[in-house]
Amino acid sequence: INAEYMGESPFPRQTSRIPEESPLLSIDVDRVKVFVITSTDFRKINGIFRGLMAQFNRLGAAKERALVIGTFAVHDLFDLNKGEHNRVLNKLFGDQTPLAVKENCCRLVNMIASYFVGRNYFSLSDHFLGRLVQLVTGELADTVVRRNVLGALQKLSLRREGQTLMIQRGLIRWILRILREEMGRLSEYTLEYSTALLMNLCMRTDGKIYIESVIDEMLAVCRIYMSHSNQQVVRYINGALYTVLARERITSRALETGFDTFVASLMQKADPQLRVQLEYIASALSQDAGSMQFLPEESEIDEDRDESEEVPEEEEEYLVTEEKEDEEILAEFIASSQLTPEKQLPQEPPAPRLREPETKQYPVSAVTEVKRIHTEEQKSPPMKKSATDNKALVYQGHLQASHLKENVSNSHEDKQLMKKMLERESIEYQQGLSLIHI
Numbered sequence: 001i002n003a004e005y006m007g008e009s010p011f012p013r014q015t016s017r018i019p020e021e022s023p024l025l026s027i028d029v030d031r032v033k034v035f036v037i038t039s040t041d042f043r044k045i046n047g048i049f050r051g052l053m054a055q056f057n058r059l060g061a062a063k064e065r066a067l068v069i070g071t072f073a074v075h076d077l078f079d080l081n082k083g084e085h086n087r088v089l090n091k092l093f094g095d096q097t098p099l100a101v102k103e104n105c106c107r108l109v110n111m112i113a114s115y116f117v118g119r120n121y122f123s124l125s126d127h128f129l130g131r132l133v134q135l136v137t138g139e140l141a142d143t144v145v146r147r148n149v150l151g152a153l154q155k156l157s158l159r160r161e162g163q164t165l166m167i168q169r170g171l172i173r174w175i176l177r178i179l180r181e182e183m184g185r186l187s188e189y190t191l192e193y194s195t196a197l198l199m200n201l202c203m204r205t206d207g208k209i210y211i212e213s214v215i216d217e218m219l220a221v222c223r224i225y226m227s228h229s230n231q232q233v234v235r236y237i238n239g240a241l242y243t244v245l246a247r248e249r250i251t252s253r254a255l256e257t258g259f260d261t262f263v264a265s266l267m268q269k270a271d272p273q274l275r276v277q278l279e280y281i282a283s284a285l286s287q288d289a290g291s292m293q294f295l296p297e298e299s300e301i302d303e304d305r306d307e308s309e310e311v312p313e314e315e316e317e318y319l320v321t322e323e324k325e326d327e328e329i330l331a332e333f334i335a336s337s338q339l340t341p342e343k344q345l346p347q348e349p350p351a352p353r354l355r356e357p358e359t360k361q362y363p364v365s366a367v368t369e370v371k372r373i374h375t376e377e378q379k380s381p382p383m384k385k386s387a388t389d390n391k392a393l394v395y396q397g398h399l400q401a402s403h404l405k406e407n408v409s410n411s412h413e414d415k416q417l418m419k420k421m422l423e424r425e426s427i428e429y430q431q432g433l434s435l436i437h438i
Contacts, residue, residue, distance in 0.1 A: 024055050024068055027334060029075035035333070037087045044329055045092075046101045049108055051330030056111065069112055073121035078109075080125035089131055099145075106135070106148035113152040122152075123159045132156075133169045142182065147189050154193045157200040167206045172198065176217045179225065188230060195225065195236035202240040211244045215253045218244065222259075226266060231274075238277045245284040260285045 036045055059065050079088040091097065092105045109132070112118035122128060132149050139146035153171070156162040166172075175198045178186070186194075201207040211218050218241075225237045244250050254260070263285065267278045 029072060029077055033079055033088055036091055042098050042101050046104055047325060047329030048333055049104045053108055053111060066115055066117055069115045070117045072112060073117055080128050083127050093131060093135060103144045106145045110148040110151045113155040119156055119159065122156055123161055126165055129156065129162055129165050133166060133171060137174050142186055142190050147187065150190060150193050154197040157197050163201055163204050164206065167201055167204065167210055172201055172207065172210050173214055176214060176221050179221045183224060191230060191233050195233050199236045199240040202243045208244050208247050212247060212249050215250055219254055219257060219259060223262060234274065238281060242281050242284055251285060254285060
């Protein structure tokens with residue numbers, strides 16, 4: 001795997017210790033992109049991605065996995081530098097893409113986002129993040145696609161840029177809606193990652209301001225899940241609520257709806273750890289200024305919090321079962337890549353060019369004509385030339401400059417060209433006058 005590239009490395013530079021028999025040592029990421037764009041064989045595309053994930057999951061050491069993810073990023077596996085004209089994403093997540101291909105691509109995205117270097121890679125493209133938001137909000141049920149994209153977004157929400165885009169795209173409202181309307185039908189994975197994502201977005205100042213427009217929905221969700229059996233979900237909901245209570249308008253609305261009484265009732269039957277969280281919330285509701293010291297400062301909240309390169313835990317959502325067919329497809333693809341010359345990506349249609357100014361034929365400059373005549377006079381026997389003749393010739397140059405001004409269009413390019421030509425003709429006109437005295 002070639003991990004060298006220009007610029008600072010997003011992953012530790014090291015010698016690969018990937019097992020020699022692993023196909024990951026032989027995979028050509030650039031060829032994978034070409035194949036995805038040009039091929040109509042979705043079965044083979046699906047097999048290649050499943051084979052890659054299966055081989056990745058076989059790697060034991062975190063450094064080996066980070067090296068593979070870094071290679072995906074270096075060679076831009078998802079072609080993120082193309083922005084809106086990304087043909088890889090259009091092929092993998094298009095309306096005509098088979099569901100199996102889309103599911104496994106979402107698993108791969110979730111897997112890559114689990115690593116620090118992967119989040120570095122994905123965070124470079126706002127268009128890609130926007131596509132993920134569009135994917136997750138477009139799913140009408142708790143599907144494989146939605147769970148994996150939700151997991152990826154939660155991991156990417158540790159970055160300021162990602163948080164801003166998700167808030168602007170209305171992801172907070174969507175989370176509150178599914179937590180209310182799909183209560184009892186959501187998987188534990190969706191519950192944990194949606195509430196964790198909600199908490200991350202609420203920690204931003206923009207997120208708190210957004211919550212002010214959906215206060216009642218937020219308080220309703222908190223009432224439902226603050227007593228949930230999943231302690232992780234309770235922790236994230238409590239964290240989100242405590243964070244947004246820093247806004248006076250939200251606190252006032254919570255008190256109007258009797259939320260302080262609700263929290264007090266929960267404290268009576270809470271375990272010691274949960275009681276501490278509820279006490280902070282109760283203090284925030286009582287508007288005790290001293291209690292708010294536990295909240296981070298606004299400037300601190302708005303900074304990136306993705307500073308850790310700790311080894312992530314494997315998630316069942318993006319693990320794939322190893323199939324012999326996938327291994328055969330991946331092995332066949334690698335073998336064919338090594339035997340055939342490198343295939344180039346089809347050329348994109350050229351971008352429309354701006355209108356170029358028409359080429360104009362301008363008269364020969366007066367000074368050029370004067371110099372030509374003067375040269376011929378030097379070669380031929382001297383003849384007496386009147387000043388009137390020279391003045392007539394120079395006056396012709398003046399008329400030519402006037403002709404320029406009359407025949408140039410009003411376009412910006414032509415105006416600039418006219419200005420330069422008139423300046424040159426003015427200089428030549430003065431030089432022509434000096435030649436009169438030769």
